[in-house]
Amino acid sequence: MKLQEIATFFMDTVNSSHAYATGGTSVSEFWSNPKRLAEALTTETEESCTTYNMLKVSRHLFRWTKEIAYADYYERALINGVLSIQRGRDPGVMIYMLPQGPGRSKAKSYHGWGTQYESFWCCYGTGIESFSKLGDSIYFEERGERPALYVVQFIPSTFSWRTAGLTVAQQLMPLSSSDQYLQVSFSVSAKTTNGQFATLNVRIPSWTSLNGAKATLNGKHLELASPGTFLTISKQWGSGDQLSLQLPIHLRTEAIKDDRPEYASIQAVLFGPFLLAGLTTGDWDAKTGAADAAASDWITPVPVESNSQLVTLAQESGGEAFVLSALNGSLTMLQRPKDGGGTEAAVHATFRLVPQGGAGAGAAAMLEPLDMPGMVVTDRLTVAAEKSSGAAFNVVPGLAGAPGSVSLELASRPGCFLVGGGEKVQVGCAGGAQQKRGDGAWFRRSASFARGEPLRRYHPMSFAARGVRRSFLLEPLFTLRDEFYTVYFNLVA
Structure with a gap:
C-alpha cells in the first residue's frame, strides 16, 4: 500500500x-x-x-x-x-x-x-x-535552497524563523457568535536590512468558504486559495510586512458517521472548528423547520448585550441562602451553590430579565431561563414558549424594603407576587391568607429577592437553537465544566 x-x-x-x-x-x-x-x-x-x-x-x-x-x-x-x-x-x-x-x-x-x-x-x-504542548504544530518549516514555512494553526504566537532570518508574529481577533468572519493577521519582519526570499504557506481550512473571504498583503488584495489548500506567498520579505486574512465562519451540522438510515438525523452542530454543546439533561430533539434547512435557519446568535440582562435572585431563609431556579420546567428555590459558574445549579439559578418596554421601578419584564433562550416563566410558575400577558412580571422595589432588592408582581394579577421563603415557590397576594393570619412581615420578606450578579454568563460564542419541546443554549464544549449537555441532536423537520 x-x-x-x-x-x-x-x-x-x-x-x-x-x-x-x-x-x-x-x-x-x-x-x-x-x-x-x-x-x-x-x-x-x-x-x-x-x-x-x-x-x-x-x-x-x-x-x-x-x-x-x-x-x-x-x-x-x-x-x-x-x-x-x-x-x-x-x-x-x-x-x-x-x-x-x-x-x-x-x-x-x-x-x-x-x-x-x-x-x-x-x-x-x-x-x-x-x-504543555498547546504551542506545538502551529508552524512547520521546510528547509532547502529557498526556505518555506507552513502555518497550519490559527493560534496567537510568535515564531523565530532562523533559517530565513525572519520573525513571524500571528494575531487572532476574538470570536463571538455574531461574527461572520475569523480574522487573523501576520507580521513578518526581517532580522537584516535586506530581508530574505522565502515562501509562506498559510492553511485555508476546509470549514471556511470563498464567499466573502479576503486576503491582503500590505494592504493589497491577493487571490485567495480554495478551502482545503494553502495560500502561498513567495517574496523578498522586508521589515514590517503585514498579511491579513478574513475567513468566513459558518454554523453547520455534521451527521454522525453511521451508515444505518435510522441514524441519519443524528447530527452535531459546529461553528467553524468549534463543536457546540447544547445545555440539556436529556432532550435532544431539535426543530429545523424543513428537511433542507440551513443551520442558521433554526440557530441564532445570542446577542452580546444579553449578558447585561442576566440576574440571580436570592433569599435568606432559616439561616440558609436560596436562589430562585428553573428546574425541570418549573420554578423552585434551591440552595445557593458554593461553587461558581460552571455548575448545573448555576445554570438553573440564572435568568435573563427581558424588558417589555419602559424602564425603572415597576417596569414589565419576562423571566427567561438561561438554558432555554426564548422560553419564559409564566404566571403558573412553569416554563413555556408562549409569551402571553401571563408571562410578564412587574419588577418593583422589594416589599421588605431592603436596598437593592426586588419583588416580582404578576402583570396578569396585580397585587400578587412570587413568594419564596424556603425551597418552595408560590404566588402570594397582598391581603391574602398570610396577611390575614398576621404574617404580613413574612409575606413581604418572602416576596423580596436580592438582585445579584448572575451565577452564570453567556460565553461569547453562544447560540439559541429551536427544539421540538424546548429551546437549547449552545456553547463550545471546551467551556463547560459540570453542566449537563448533548453534543449530538436528533434533527426533526
Whole structure:
C-alpha cells in the first residue's frame, strides 16, 4: 500500500469518536466500526489518551503528506478534545473519558473529574502533557535552497524563523457568535536590512468558504486559495510586512458517521472548528423547520448585550441562602451553590430579565431561563414558549424594603407576587391568607429577592437553537465544566 492509502486506512479505522465531531479519536481503547458510531454515544466515549495519540499521528501524517485534512483534524481535536478535558482553570483536575451521550455531564460520568493529588489514571499523564504542548504544530518549516514555512494553526504566537532570518508574529481577533468572519493577521519582519526570499504557506481550512473571504498583503488584495489548500506567498520579505486574512465562519451540522438510515438525523452542530454543546439533561430533539434547512435557519446568535440582562435572585431563609431556579420546567428555590459558574445549579439559578418596554421601578419584564433562550416563566410558575400577558412580571422595589432588592408582581394579577421563603415557590397576594393570619412581615420578606450578579454568563460564542419541546443554549464544549449537555441532536423537520 502507498503511504497515502495507509494513512487513510489508519485514520478511518481509529476515527471512532467522530461521535463528537473533533475529527476523530477512538472510543476507549478498543477498535470499533468507524461506520457504526451512533452506539458510541454513551457516558464513556472519548478517551483523553487517545486524543493525545491521535494528535501525534495526525502531526506525523501532515509532515509526511502536507495534506491539509490532517491539519484540520488536529485543529478540531485540539480545540474540542484537549481543551475540554480540564475543569476550567482548576490545576490538576482532568477527565479520563469525555462523555458524548445526550444529557451527559463531565462531572457525572462514570469516572468524572479527577482530583488534584489523589487521581492518577493514564490520562492524567497524557492530559497534562497535552496542555504543555498547546504551542506545538502551529508552524512547520521546510528547509532547502529557498526556505518555506507552513502555518497550519490559527493560534496567537510568535515564531523565530532562523533559517530565513525572519520573525513571524500571528494575531487572532476574538470570536463571538455574531461574527461572520475569523480574522487573523501576520507580521513578518526581517532580522537584516535586506530581508530574505522565502515562501509562506498559510492553511485555508476546509470549514471556511470563498464567499466573502479576503486576503491582503500590505494592504493589497491577493487571490485567495480554495478551502482545503494553502495560500502561498513567495517574496523578498522586508521589515514590517503585514498579511491579513478574513475567513468566513459558518454554523453547520455534521451527521454522525453511521451508515444505518435510522441514524441519519443524528447530527452535531459546529461553528467553524468549534463543536457546540447544547445545555440539556436529556432532550435532544431539535426543530429545523424543513428537511433542507440551513443551520442558521433554526440557530441564532445570542446577542452580546444579553449578558447585561442576566440576574440571580436570592433569599435568606432559616439561616440558609436560596436562589430562585428553573428546574425541570418549573420554578423552585434551591440552595445557593458554593461553587461558581460552571455548575448545573448555576445554570438553573440564572435568568435573563427581558424588558417589555419602559424602564425603572415597576417596569414589565419576562423571566427567561438561561438554558432555554426564548422560553419564559409564566404566571403558573412553569416554563413555556408562549409569551402571553401571563408571562410578564412587574419588577418593583422589594416589599421588605431592603436596598437593592426586588419583588416580582404578576402583570396578569396585580397585587400578587412570587413568594419564596424556603425551597418552595408560590404566588402570594397582598391581603391574602398570610396577611390575614398576621404574617404580613413574612409575606413581604418572602416576596423580596436580592438582585445579584448572575451565577452564570453567556460565553461569547453562544447560540439559541429551536427544539421540538424546548429551546437549547449552545456553547463550545471546551467551556463547560459540570453542566449537563448533548453534543449530538436528533434533527426533526
